[in-house]
Amino acid sequence: xxxxxxxxxxxxxxxxxxxxxxxxxxxxxxxxxxxxxxxxxxxxxxxxxxxxxxxxxxxxxxxxxxxxxxxxxxxxxxxxxxxxxxxxxxxxxxxxxxxxxxxxxxxxxxxxxxxxxxxxxxxxxxxxxxxxxxxxxxxxxxxxxxxxxxxxxxxxxxxxxxxxxxxxxxxxxxxxxxxxxxxxxxxxxxxxxxxxxxxxxxxxxxxxxxxxxxxxxxxxxxxxxxxxxxxxxxxxxxxxxxxxxxxxxxxxxxxxxxxxxxxxxxx
Amino acid sequence: xxxxxxxxxxxxxxxxxxxxxxxxxxxxxxxxxxxxxxxxxxxxxxxxxxxxxxxxxxxxxxxxxxxxxxxxxxxxxxxxxxxxxxxxxxxxxxxxxxxxxxxxxxxxxxxxxxxxxxxxxxxxxxxxxxxxxxxxxxxxxxxxxxxxxxxxxxxxxxxxxxxxxxxxxxxxxxxxxxxxxxxxxxxxxxxxxxxxxxxxxxxxxxxxxxxxxxxxxxxxxxxxxxxxxxxxxxxxxxxxxxxxxxxxxxxxxxxxxxxxxxxxxxxxxxxxxxxxxxxxxxxxxxxxxxxxxxxxxxxxxxxxxxxxxxxxx
Numbered sequence: 001x002x003x004x005x006x007x008x009x010x011x012x013x014x015x016x017x018x019x020x021x022x023x024x025x026x027x028x029x030x031x032x033x034x035x036x037x038x039x040x041x042x043x044x045x046x047x048x049x050x051x052x053x054x055x056x057x058x059x060x061x062x063x064x065x066x067x068x069x070x071x072x073x074x075x076x077x078x079x080x081x082x083x084x085x086x087x088x089x090x091x092x093x094x095x096x097x098x099x100x101x102x103x104x105x106x107x108x109x110x111x112x113x114x115x116x117x118x119x120x121x122x123x124x125x126x127x128x129x130x131x132x133x134x135x136x137x138x139x140x141x142x143x144x145x146x147x148x149x150x151x152x153x154x155x156x157x158x159x160x161x162x163x164x165x166x167x168x169x170x171x172x173x174x175x176x177x178x179x180x181x182x183x184x185x186x187x188x189x190x191x192x193x194x195x196x197x198x199x200x201x202x203x204x205x206x207x208x209x210x211x212x213x214x215x216x217x218x219x220x221x222x223x224x225x226x227x228x229x230x231x232x233x234x235x236x237x238x239x240x241x242x243x244x245x246x247x248x249x250x251x252x253x254x255x256x257x258x259x260x261x262x263x264x265x266x267x
Numbered sequence: 268x269x270x271x272x273x274x275x276x277x278x279x280x281x282x283x284x285x286x287x288x289x290x291x292x293x294x295x296x297x298x299x300x301x302x303x304x305x306x307x308x309x310x311x312x313x314x315x316x317x318x319x320x321x322x323x324x325x326x327x328x329x330x331x332x333x334x335x336x337x338x339x340x341x342x343x344x345x346x347x348x349x350x351x352x353x354x355x356x357x358x359x360x361x362x363x364x365x366x367x368x369x370x371x372x373x374x375x376x377x378x379x380x381x382x383x384x385x386x387x388x389x390x391x392x393x394x395x396x397x398x399x400x401x402x403x404x405x406x407x408x409x410x411x412x413x414x415x416x417x418x419x420x421x422x423x424x425x426x427x428x429x430x431x432x433x434x435x436x437x438x439x440x441x442x443x444x445x446x447x448x449x450x451x452x453x454x455x456x457x458x459x460x461x462x463x464x465x466x467x468x469x470x471x472x473x474x475x476x477x478x479x480x481x482x483x484x485x486x487x488x489x490x491x492x493x494x495x496x497x498x499x500x501x502x503x504x505x506x507x508x509x510x511x512x513x514x515x516x517x518x519x520x521x522x523x524x525x526x527x528x529x530x531x532x533x534x535x536x537x538x539x540x541x542x543x544x545x546x547x548x549x550x551x552x553x554x555x556x557x558x559x560x561x562x563x564x565x566x567x568x569x570x571x572x573x574x575x576x577x578x579x580x
Contacts, residue, residue, distance in 0.1 A: 002329065002331070002471065002473055002480060003326075003473070003480075005475050005476065037325070037326075039325070039326060041473075041476055041478045042478070043324070044324045044325050044482065045324075045325030045326045045482070046325065080476070082473070082476070215322075215325065215327060215328075215339075215342070216325075216327060216328040218328065218330065218543060219292075219542065219543070219546070219547070220291055220292070220328055220330075220335075220540065220542055220543050221290075221291070221292075221294075221327070221328060221339060222291065222292035222293055222294040222295065222298050222313065223294055223342070225292065225294060225295050225297060225298035225301075226297075227295065227296075227297045228297050228359070229297060229301070230295065230296075230297030230298040230299070230300055230301035231298075231301065232292070232298070256294070256295070256344070257321075258321040258322070258342060259319035259320055259321050259322075259342055259343060259344045259345070260294045260295070260313075260319070260342065260343055260344035260348065261319055261344040261345070261348055262344075262348070
């Protein structure tokens with residue numbers, strides 16, 4: 001399908017080099033964890049996880065990293081962008097359960113939307129946020145009573161990894177609470193691996209949003225296929241179960257770049 | 268009733284004639300295996316060059332009800348990475364699924380070097396992509412537009428593949444008005460088979476933005492809109508090329524399309540952008556639809572259909 005056109009209505013700073021952009025756009029019909037392909041003609045088209053969707057507007061929370069995002073930073077109210085999607089598999093939860101959302105850096109982008117929706121489903125929620133330092137944290141004020149933060153340098157909250165906060169929470173759960181809890185993760189892959197293992201250790205299911213180089217976004221080009229299942233993460237992901245993620249030989253080990261060459265994560 | 272969907276192509280047994288076409292889901296060994304697990308009789312890797320390429324900026328692909336359009340720009344990890352994927356594919360499929368390697372190059376020297384490197388890996392067939400329509404500015408006119416150039420390059424690559432014992436298929440372009448003559452010239456020059464067709468040139472313009480949709484402005488059309496063009500190309504090639512088989516590719520979305528391609532002269536049938544309409548399950552679905560057709564028509568062996576429409580009237 002040709003992209004539909006959306007118009008920017010507002011943008012705001014979330015953290016250092018991270019902004020949220022809200023576009024007027026009717027009926028995106030997305031679910032938390034899904035993504036859209038945004039197209040700036042003459043520049044590029046890139047995937048972004050959906051940070052909010054009100055059915056009249058949608059928001060993306062974006063880290064400034066390259067040509068596309070540099071251009072997006074120059075956008076003013078009324079500027080137009082092409083939108084395709086929503087694509088991919090969202091986070092899944094049952095009503096009236098407990099959700100522990102774990103975000104690392106700008107990877108937290110889809111989690112506020114997730115928690116808003118889950119709260120509407122009568123879920124109880126908490127948000128664990130990690131970053132290298134304080135001014136890289138997102139969404140710390142969205143759910144103030146349910147949020148805990150960790151920073152590498154101790155400039156905010158717990159000094160250390162967000163997965164250490166996760167372990168504290170998981171440890172405190174009773175067996176009955178564990179049965180109705182799900183851990184939803186989005187962040188740098190080494191953190192995701194640690195979080196998925198931690199959830200597994202405490203017998204709690206997890207869902208992980210996997211970031212791969214998404215080219216077409218529609219399950220055709222094969223650029224985002226993950227080893228060793230061979231499934232394209234734009235369609236069979238980005239959100240998959242922690243159990244499945246941990247079974248994939250590629251998860252936490254490497255990813256492929258725009259040409260298809262393997263890039264290994266630092267150990 | 269027994270129905271046998273197996274096809275022998277260049278001495279290689281395919282459990283069915285449906286092969287994944289090049290450029291779709293063909294970057295990694297695991298993805299290729301998944302297509303085979305979902306029913307493809309064989310698979311073709313995405314075309315590779317000597318050096319890695321990132322291809323064009325997005326948008327690179329677009330689908331509509333009637334056609335699919337792409338200009339990916341031949342992104343690939345380079346032949347050295349591709350060779351590793353070949354070994355991985357053969358390992359994880361236990362050497363049971365025929366694998367077609369696909370190459371392109373910016374010069375004859377590059378073609379020969381990439382052919383040499385890829386044929387040293389355990390591919391079953393080498394497909395030579397003379398016809399990508401989307402990199403014209405870089406590589407000049409597609410080589411498949413000229414019988415002279417196409418046969419010249421075929422002859423040179425054949426020397427490499429013959430030495431390494433790998434059959435060579437030449438993939439041709441429907442943009443050439445004389446594709447059947449070009450196919451005949453390639454046969455003369457030593458091609459072991461022909462793949463027809465690559466995408467046909469096309470484009471899309473967004474009326475709201477009043478601008479081309481693809482970052483490359485123009486691209487290649489596949490899907491339903493390509494089928495009658497591909498069918499006629501296969502039909503024509505079947506009449507000019509007598510000794511070598513054809514991989515009939517272009518707009519095959521279902522079992523009936525595949526049967527029609529075989530009746531026109533295809534021995535194998537390539538399936539690519541159908542994945543966009545029907546998902547990767549399309550391979551198994553098409554095979555089921557072929558079996559249903561065979562049962563209805565009381566056809567025991569699929570190979571009896573190859574080129575049959577040429578003799579019916």
